[in-house]
Amino acid sequence: MKERPILFNTAMVQAILSGNKTQTRRIVKPQPEVCDDARGGHWWPSSDVQSMVHVEKELQDYEGFWRGLIDDCNPFGAKGDRLWVRESWYQKGTVGRTYPDDDEYQFFGHRQAAYVADGDAPKDWTFKKRPSIHMPRWACRLILEITNIRIERLQNITTEDAKAEGFDYSTHPSAIEMGYAIGAKTNFRFTWEQIYGQNEWNKNPWVWVVEFKVIQGGAA
Incomplete structure (x- = not known):
């Protein structure tokens, strides 16, 4: 496979x-x-x-x-x-969560993404929206x-x-x-x-x- x-x-x-x-x-x-x-x-x-x-x-x-x-x-x-699907996404601080770019999620405010990325996340997380082509395998949902x-x-x-x-x-x-x-x-x-x-x-x-x-x- x-x-x-x-x-x-x-x-x-x-x-x-x-x-x-x-x-x-x-x-x-x-x-x-x-x-x-x-x-x-x-x-x-x-x-x-x-x-x-x-x-x-x-x-x-x-x-x-x-x-x-x-x-x-x-x-x-x-x-x-x-x-494995690459999509536009967000990363937030040191929380260890990823934020898919759809209407169900907001990367600021009280709502948070419904899943946690697998593997070790990098330390330099930001609020910046990232294009799908740059989504790493560990962030895939x-x-x-x-x-x-x-x-x-x-x-x-x-x-x-x-x-x-x-x-x-x-x-x-x-x-x-x-x-x-x-x-x-x-x-x-x-x-x-x-x-x-x-x-x-x-x-x-x-x-x-x-x-x-x-x-x-x-x-x-």
Whole structure:
């Protein structure tokens, strides 16, 4: 079993904590290119196997049979590997507590974070908000286990997958901002464009689809 860090913004961390998010999509880098021979399909350069990999064949999940190279080539890991979540956070004085950057916690006043970081904390703690990329392993409160991973086009996301991404109807902030209820898939698209740019949905990039379950932190 291997363990790797993964970044999530505050809204997505909250969705994981509530039990509403069990998938994440990340853009494949570099993007696969069209094969220039009779086989068709797309090639993707894998540094792990030092070779060009055929996306439609070697990077697919064959439901328990021959899995191609999907487990070896993606940057997140295989089934059973773990991802520890990096999120924006706070540190406070010498109390020995970390403060996740969400609405449930305040790093000043009478409210305090609900968990204590594992391991020895550094002595120079401050009230300064720290970006997710700088979160050390000892401050992590969420650990995920990969249950499946695949590669697909962004626009292939289904309504059920959009819900698994943590999106639903008018309860999501993007729907409220637009002033009316929208479906889960449209909600996902709207948020994707907020994060990556107005035309990024239309580009329909290849994405890694990582399915996971929470094994530390999150909903009871």
